[in-house]
Amino acid sequence: MLKQRVIATAPGKINVYFRVGPPREDGYHEVASLYVAVSLLEQIEATLRHDSELQLSLEPGSTVVSDPENFPLGEANLVYKAAQLLREHTGCTLGANLHITKRVPIAGGMGGGSADAAAALVACNELWQTGLDREELGRLGARLGADVPFALMGGAAIGLGVGDQLAPLLTRAKTHWVLIPASYGLSTPRVYAMLDRLRAGQELEVPQEVDPEVIKALMESDAQALSQVLINDLTQASLALAPELGTVRDLAEGAGALRAMVSGSGPTLALLVEDAEHAEQVMAQLGDEVGVATLAVSAPAPGARVVLSEDLDGAEESR
Template sequence: MSKTRSVRVMAPGKINVSFRMGPLRPDGYHSVASVYLAVSLYEEVTATRRDDDKVTVSVRNGSPLPLDVEDIPLDSSNLAVKAAELMRSLSAHPTGVHLDIVKRVPIAGGMGGGSADAAAALVACSALWDTGFSRDELVRIAADLGADVPFALLGGVAVGLGIGDQLTPALARRDLNWVLVPASFGLSTPKVYATADRLREEAGFTATAPDAVDPAILKAMHAGDVDALANALGNDLQAASIELAPELADILDLGVSEGALAGLVSGSGPTLAFLAADRLDAEELAQRLSDVAGVAAMAVHGPVHGARIMA
């Protein structure tokens, strides 16, 4: 058994560059077709051996922006703790472990921060307990923790079908640059989905289960054509997020008026993502949004690697 005392892992948040939602399924989930992009905003988890058999967790804010980490549970309902407990059940020589989480991805912001924590915890505990699991095996294990966890392990670009857990890698030929505008509040993902269902019902729209993503998205990413990508962005949850938080519409309009090629709600929101022409434009747009609207804004890029051990 490995004598390593601690392992530090970083895992990325994500943007849903495209998101199609089907009807509610009997199992309580929605069928989706999405394009995930891992971006350069990382959660950090350090797993350290304990001398007893407990799994404990602490959470810190590692972002220059205010993140309300006090509301994150520190018990078995925390997804990173669930990941550690799952890995322990599969390990031949587990010990107790303390997980120290440094948060940088907006909380309840539609960017998969909790899933990134879980992915990082899986990788860290697997290494700590010397399980020998391959990356592919960890991805299969991660699916038990939620649809977004396997992607946080893989990173890059991927098409997600089913409930988002059926992943197929895709290719982006150039760095894509974005400006993220987190909200000072979170949105409940189940509430956003329920609102989307209600809005469709009120409009008399009957959804069918999507079996593919918009090919224009993949074509634009493969070609590295940011203008074509800007024209193809879409999110079926965006109207519901704006219904619950109408102020998001004003910031979306402002971002485009200040030079973004396009903007959308990331996943279930309320984080907003604005596509920029290049890295310099992203940095300048982030500064203008901060100056003009007084909102917190940060430039990021992707695709980036998935969860990995840091030296």
Template sequence: MNRSVTVRAPGKINLQLAVGPVGDDGYHPLATVFQAVDLYETVTATERDDNEIVITVEASRSLGIDPATVPTGADNLAARAAVALREAYGVEAGVSLHIRKGVPVAGGMAGGSADAAAALLACAEVWDLGATREGLHEVAATLGADVPFGLHGATAVGLGRGSDLSPAMARGEFHWVLATQSSGLSTPEVYAMFDTLHDAEADAASGTAPSDPRISQDIMTALMAGDAVRLGDALSNDLQPAALVLAPHLERVLGAALEAEALGVMVSGSGPTVAALARSRQHALAIAAHLRAAEVADTVLAASAPAPGATIIAAP
């Protein structure tokens, strides 16, 4: 029987997403604070007798995920991760990757990146590469800003393109409500709108441009103290105005969460998921019930954080 390894990796929210002006390379410098939530992507890698990489997907419609919306070809991020790992370690082995979706699709929560992170660890084990976490991180950084964080999880600061990670000290547990939409937002379109909005601001302010992004000291202090109230006050996302221009109905989600006395509420990443911070697990359930009653989201989920990064949960 061919060897199989199962790995799960978490979705994320950005407690802060500070975005700088686009550079000559076409990328925006970022200063972000990631936090992993206990919604997971699960990837089972099974070695093959050929050199093919085959993707299958299983998704729960109760979470608002349609398996048909997930690509299963070479453009799937888990498939790209397997190819990148083969190239980095000089192997030609094949693998079947079965993905069980547990993170909203196209919601700014890095579900695809979690797939890639899980696939890297699972394939490294199945192919017996002897890869270190540092080695996997190097491969992950070539796949996108969120993939390295999927490996590491917990709470972390990301700089540069977001893949330059360092752990962030966080005390206690935080409780979130995540309101998702069935139709996603294109990350490139959100960044393009961000540029358009800031170009307009620069014209109005006689050439003032977005400043270089910096990590919020208020967020770091709140995390170290385990202070959910202070953290709620400090949440920030520079992409939120752009997301709201492209998806103005998200204003209703933000408003409904505030009506339920969320400690803080924001669009997560490039959206359209809205994240609301609760005082406790019970408060999170109450916020979730209010959002469902308000009918402002297609799916509403409660989650806790921080969650661990990519972890082997089944192996021979």
């Protein structure tokens, strides 16, 4: 039975370990990554249309969308692409109004666009009752971007290949983070291009595995040990493009963070802290002394999921 309205969420992510190999002939890079999904969720509200139109809208007042008037709400948006891909794959001819609530910083290295795509796939699969399972949705998601399968999975996972070969880590051990979003974004392709320029002429190996010490510290929720083994090969490129990140990183560690690192391709900074109380202390000091905006999150968080499903007769099911 078709649904009238569905709300789905999907998490942003932090790469607590990110090694990048040399560029391949197709321009992509082999990586070895350890993803953790964080409690900062994108949301898609999908409402049924009986025509074939896909209409996107943006929740007003989003603090992570600096220029709402120029936010893409057409075919270039990953939400549109996800819904259209699902229709093409299943033969569905229905449409939807897709309302986007953004909380993950845009172009911030936290996979916000991928989370949008994952939430859209889950929402539309439920709305149109197209019946795909998680594995099938993951294969579709990989066609939209390397981070989409992880946004569908959530939790924690090792990622190899271009990040799409995922091996989940079955852990519920919590880590706590403070995020410092930037007022600007960094294009992921631009960061990779800078990394290639900075490493030109170097002998580089294709990364084959994640450091076992990182996995051990994460699985044991040992923040002190984890702070010693966090690594992100994209840091040097992000700092070359946005040198001020280095200053803010140093200020964050001076405010008591165990470690401050660039999240993914940046420019969001992820600050590892001991626990929720320590997060509040670091946020207070950064707010009082530096005046930067901060967000407290924890990990791991669940992957993309339906949180409300409404039948055509108006009956609601919350999940």
